[in-house]
Amino acid sequence: MSKAKTKVVIVPCSGIGKPYGTVSREAAYIVTEELRPDRTQLVPLSLLVLGDPQARTTVAESVAVTIDGCKLACSTKMVKESGGTVSKDIAVLDVFRRHRDLKPLGIAELNPEGLKLARVIAEEIARQVDDLAARVPGSSTPRKEEFFSHKERAIEPSDIPSEATERAVKTVTESPEDFGVRKTNVLQCEESGVTRIKDEIRILVSGW
Numbered sequence: 001m002s003k004a005k006t007k008v009v010i011v012p013c014s015g016i017g018k019p020y021g022t023v024s025r026e027a028a029y030i031v032t033e034e035l036r037p038d039r040t041q042l043v044p045l046s047l048l049v050l051g052d053p054q055a056r057t058t059v060a061e062s063v064a065v066t067i068d069g070c071k072l073a074c075s076t077k078m079v080k081e082s083g084g085t086v087s088k089d090i091a092v093l094d095v096f097r098r099h100r101d102l103k104p105l106g107i108a109e110l111n112p113e114g115l116k117l118a119r120v121i122a123e124e125i126a127r128q129v130d131d132l133a134a135r136v137p138g139s140s141t142p143r144k145e146e147f148f149s150h151k152e153r154a155i156e157p158s159d160i161p162s163e164a165t166e167r168a169v170k171t172v173t174e175s176p177e178d179f180g181v182r183k184t185n186v187l188q189c190e191e192s193g194v195t196r197i198k199d200e201i202r203i204l205v206s207g208w
Helices: 019-035 045-049 053-060 074-081 093-096 112-134 144-151 162-174 200-207
Strands: 008-012 039-041 065-067 083-091 153-155 195-197
Touching: 008 019, 008 045, 008 053, 008 074, 008 083, 008 112, 019 065, 019 112, 045 053, 045 074, 065 074, 074 083, 083 112, 083 200, 093 200, 112 195, 144 162
Parallel strands: 008 039, 008 065, 065 083
Antiparallel strands: none
16 A cells, blocks of 8 residues: 555444444444545454455554444454554444433344444544544645654653653553553653653653
8 A cells, every 4th residue: 555545544343243333334334435535444354353464554554443342342452463553442332321312223234323323433533533634734644654753742851840751651661551552652762851752651741
């Protein structure tokens, strides 16, 4: 895939026989075929599970939004295992809890409430896609390397107490799994006394 044409990858749940899995796939179709067809691309979870080379390459070179139908979060896990970056993981059950009136029923064909729930999720994803595009000036489809370059920011010691900086970086570096990040996601740059921290751990410094 040409990096210039990289789109936000949408990976829905492939759970068969479950209404919430059907909702996730319906939401993915709405986003990729109706709401943001020019900015998104659907990648079936089954291809990642089977180790399809093209699907794995597409995911590895792109920013992804995953839609999980249950707590197993298979879509999110497989994207990460395939070398992809999950910018947002959406759990259908969490969205349903915010919209109790939209109880999904049916498998091969969703009831009206299930279709409405799928559209709510699709619209949430569309907003996320727009937000990702906005992070990369002059681009409507953020490439992975551009996405990360704009997520990173330099934090000057004069802005943040050095003791707090050292404590936060030390905590995340020693126990990255507690924060859902890999050690490679924690970047330290000693030159000029600047510490660079990715957005994945920004919550640690938000209160400084």
